[in-house]
Amino acid sequence: MGDLVSNLSLGFGVALTLQNLGLAFLGCLVGTLIGVLPGVGPIATIAMLLPITFGLDPTGALIMLAGIYYGAQYGGSTTAILVNIPGEATSVVTALDGHEMAKQGRAGVALGIAAIGSFFAGTVATLVIAALGAPLTSLALIFGPTEYFSLMVMGLVFAVVLARGSILKAVAMILVGVLLSTVGTDLETGEERMTFGLPFLSDGIDFAVLAMGIFGIAEIMRNLDHTETRDVVRQAIGRLLPNRDDFRQSYKPVLRGTFIGAALGILPGNGAVLGPFASYTLEKKLAKDSRRFGRGAIEGVAGPESANNAGAQTSFIPLLTLGIPPNAVMALMVGAMTIHGIIPGPQVMTKNPTLFWGMIASMWVGNLMLLVINLPMIGMWVRLLKVPYRLLFPAILMFCCIGIYSINSLPTDVMFIAFFGLVGYMLIKLGFEPAPMLLGFVLGRLMEENLRRALIISRGSLETFIERPVSAGLLAVAAILLVIALLPSIRKGRDEVFTE
């Protein structure tokens, strides 16, 4: 404990210098501003802004990059809430109830609770990293392909629970998502699958492209369908900040979300994506009236947003303590560190204690900055909704195109969001929900690859999934969850689709 205090004070000594405070602020601000562009998630933002850190010393540069990361992550949630365009997998869930809240004139409350929940989760996660980072590292190593496959099975069960309409339609959408995830070059053999020989499909479909098309472009088309309702939305702006009632409803989801997100964030191979989905599922199951979910329930924003931020932060653990990046964003951070002459690995903690602890302390500082930057900005974002839709939608469309092009510099990506927009519009019209499909898409690839990996290592024996205790436990939880999810639908029929 004494160690922790002295380490943290060393860290804060580094993070609280005027220069580093300024860099954290700048990083958060720039990250938020760029991340708020539809489709520009943390990866694209960091890649774009990487060069501006070149002139800095390594610690300052990493503090700034971490700030950009949090800023972009939060910016992505802002777009999800305001215009229903999730920039990446973790903000898909935020869009569900967040955007409904915005439609009801509660955009400010949604943004506010997202910022406050994120700050709380970030604070807890920082403490977790500081106190338990090293011992928790071994958790990442327990999760091999077998355990990962079972975790993903559990994740897909969340997708079923997530759906608010017909369970059959939800399952169909999950399967379509899984199918879409198999497009591209097969990892084990290098063969192209379902690419029709088209070169731009050889690396599969990009998540951002799919999400922006299915959610964003489709949403624009639907809004153009009935402009009247949109104009009503714009008049009812309502309160800007959450009130006591909102807090009372939110504090438990925030606590639970923080715990779930922090635990899943430590896992290798992007376990953090499951955090918000798991949190949403849990809140929906615990709620007295689960029908409110998908119609602007504040718990549906507070829980997942906290889980999202806690996971975003604890995913630094494998990077900082092992030098192994658990996901694409962290891989980019590894690159950023190596460019600055710090090769991430188990030695960073002992060789560069000021950098290591400075960075951990700066995480908390970064979260505080986000709160400071974003609470006043909520008013500005909300006022954006007042812009007449005929002016707003061309701007959104344009930013979508710029955003998506800036990720891979591929013109085909821009055409693809148009295509998926049409698909998404048809799905909305037919009463299919896109969220389970996106979860199927995210989990499908991880599931397939880990299943094959596990079977290759076990030489084809399926028993490996039951023999390994962690895997068996996860599968059991998945089975129980599935039964709980299906029972009410068998007994009394599920909640009908929200029709306008």
Place this chain on the structure above:
Amino acid sequence: MKKVVLALTAVAGLAATGAQAQNYPTRPITMIVPFAAGGPTDVVARIVTDNMSRTLGQQIVIENVAGAGGTTGITRAAQSQPDGYTIMMGHMGTHGAAPALYPNLKYDPTKDFAPIGLAAGTPILIVAKKDFPANDLKGFLDYMKANAGKVNMAHAGVGSVSHSTGILFNSIINAKPTLVAYRGTGPALNDLMANTVDYMTDQIVNVAPQIQGGNIKAFAIATPERSPALPNVPTTKEAGLPDYQVSAWNAVFAPKGTPADIVKKLNGALVKALDDENTKKRLADLGGVIPTNAERTPESLQKLVESEVARWTPVLKAAGATAE
């Protein structure tokens, strides 16, 4: 009259190109890096161009065009205007292994480029899980013979450096392990550290921290000399496998048809960057090997590409045939 005008235009045109090459560069240069930002090739590109930009007096802007093992970006760069304003960072995969791995490749590494020069060599290491029941390369080879069919080799996906160099290694030691593919080096190393898979071959920058931290074992480094970053790891020659010599090199190319003056200017800037103490140190910190003066010319790079294509094609084709 018409002829005179034509001749005049031609002369004027020539003069203009001459002047262009002389003043080159007058605007920022784009360097296409065919991998995601943050990867080993991207890092080398950013370190080298940092210094080259200062020499040329114009910024070199990195554009990451990832996809299909780097061939998407290189295809685009190869088809761009050969005016010196679009250059690229190629590597062992895109300009050596790609023709064997991608039958529909839209470029020929030996014909469609104006080579500028080699930027850095990245040594390859043979590494194994911590619990591997052998402590040197000889013990490893004996174990492989005694336990054929039981051993798993990890790699970072078909077309990655760890995949190609691993297949070359297996063909030299005549082993047929079960291949386990990962999406990138990070997850593969994670499972190697967790003792889930047995061994892999990969670039020094990726594995060095884990070797130093005692999380994995290193059997040998596939270069003629030991690396200062890992002085205790023997070379393949010392360990008794002199045939396994391989490096994940990175080199600067321009599209075919780029004027000779511009190639010369770019090569000059690259050579100057490689002589710069700070650049050298930054590359060496990553375990990179700075090319010798003889290896820095466009001609030697052309020869390197030709020899690499000739080397990888049969090895990878043979492995592909046996993979079915």
